[in-house]
Amino acid sequence: MSDKKKILIQLDTDNQASVFDRVVAVDAGTEFLFTHAGVTPVQVQALVHGAIFTRGPKDLMSTAVFVGGSDVSAGEAILAEVRKSLIPQYGLSVSVMLDSNGSNTTAAAAVRAAAKHMDLSKSKALVLGGTGPVGQRVARLLARQGAHVRIGSRGLDRAQAVCATIKARHANAQVEAIATGSSTDGPKALEGRDLVIAAGAAGAVLLPAKLRAQAKALRVAIDLNAVPPVGIEGVELGDKGVTKDGVICYGALGVGGTKMRIHKAAIAKLFQRNDLVLDAEEIYDLGEGL
Numbered sequence: 001m002s003d004k005k006k007i008l009i010q011l012d013t014d015n016q017a018s019v020f021d022r023v024v025a026v027d028a029g030t031e032f033l034f035t036h037a038g039v040t041p042v043q044v045q046a047l048v049h050g051a052i053f054t055r056g057p058k059d060l061m062s063t064a065v066f067v068g069g070s071d072v073s074a075g076e077a078i079l080a081e082v083r084k085s086l087i088p089q090y091g092l093s094v095s096v097m098l099d100s101n102g103s104n105t106t107a108a109a110a111v112r113a114a115a116k117h118m119d120l121s122k123s124k125a126l127v128l129g130g131t132g133p134v135g136q137r138v139a140r141l142l143a144r145q146g147a148h149v150r151i152g153s154r155g156l157d158r159a160q161a162v163c164a165t166i167k168a169r170h171a172n173a174q175v176e177a178i179a180t181g182s183s184t185d186g187p188k189a190l191e192g193r194d195l196v197i198a199a200g201a202a203g204a205v206l207l208p209a210k211l212r213a214q215a216k217a218l219r220v221a222i223d224l225n226a227v228p229p230v231g232i233e234g235v236e237l238g239d240k241g242v243t244k245d246g247v248i249c250y251g252a253l254g255v256g257g258t259k260m261r262i263h264k265a266a267i268a269k270l271f272q273r274n275d276l277v278l279d280a281e282e283i284y285d286l287g288e289g290l
């Protein structure tokens with residue numbers, strides 16, 4: 001245990017750091033929040049050295065790093081630099097979490113919601129908007145749980161690229177790219193799918209009601225778009241495990257409560273040790289039982 005104050009160092013890749021992430025940090029028990037905005041990879045080493053060379057190894061569990069901002073690729077580059085700048089062989093390490101654009105906590109909450117109602121290892125899932133930061137992580141987490149995952153995109157090549165990225169991380173992943181760009185693509189994409197998670201851009205309808213009615217195998221529908229019109233027609237923003245026409249539905253706000261609990265639990269976890277790296281999988285795992 002360390003009796004030092006809990007310091008969270010927020011490395012945000014946007015020019016204006018996320019207020020959302022700052023509020024959650026405080027609510028999760030952070031005592032001092034050091035916010036750095038517009039962070040680029042070249043700046044990271046000095047920032048991390050400031051963190052690890054001040055307190056002794058036994059107190060470094062009271063210092064942690066949070067990587068955020070709207071650009072997930074930029075956040076991933078910052079996370080990689082943070083990891084390179086730590087010196088764990090001498091105990092000079094701090095725990096770090098990546099949640100750019102809320103992607104990891106949102107994806108974890110969505111997959112947790114689905115897992116309440118079905119055995120994911122037997123599920124046949126379709127992730128609409130599967131090329132975005134949230135959709136990619138949803139697909140990755142579902143595949144890791146053993147689901148067969150169809151990744152939908154208006155551009156088949158983009159979905160194929162996501163499949164390759166997931167397979168590089170989880171060799172046994174059962175992933176398949178599917179085009180969803182034209183009105184005739186829908187039935188093929190939905191065929192045999194018992195789970196649909198829509199992670200499309202805000203305000204984009206990805207699954208119209210007419211098409212949804214043809215999805216005979218569908219048991220669980222989760223829509224993460226919080227900006228009307230919703231991504232799955234018929235699913236309301238506040239739906240949380242509501243059954244409609246035999247399908248269990250979640251809307252963005254219905255998933256949002258779990259997302260917030262997972263986000264806060266992840267921040268709190270950072271202060272329990274000094275060697276954690278919380279990315280999609282680790283964040284999903286700590287959502288167990290929340």
Ligand SMILES: NC(=O)c1ccc[n+]([C@@H]2O[C@H](COP(=O)([O-])OP(=O)(O)OC[C@H]3O[C@@H](n4cnc5c(N)ncnc54)[C@H](OP(=O)(O)O)[C@@H]3O)[C@@H](O)[C@H]2O)c1
Pocket residue numbers: 101102103106129130131132133134135152153154155158159199200201202203204205206224225226227252253255256259
């Ligand atoms: N509930 C929460 O707590 C929470 C938190 C964070 C985010 N979100 C929501 O989660 C969703 C996904 O976030 P994100 O940042 O990953 O989204 P994003 O990057 O803006 O979009 C995701 C994908 O949607 C597809 N898309 C874009 N415009 C489209 C259109 N007009 N019609 C059909 N498809 C379109 C694109 O895929 P292709 O071009 O490959 O088709 C894109 O890669 C958003 O709706 C966001 O608001 C919710």
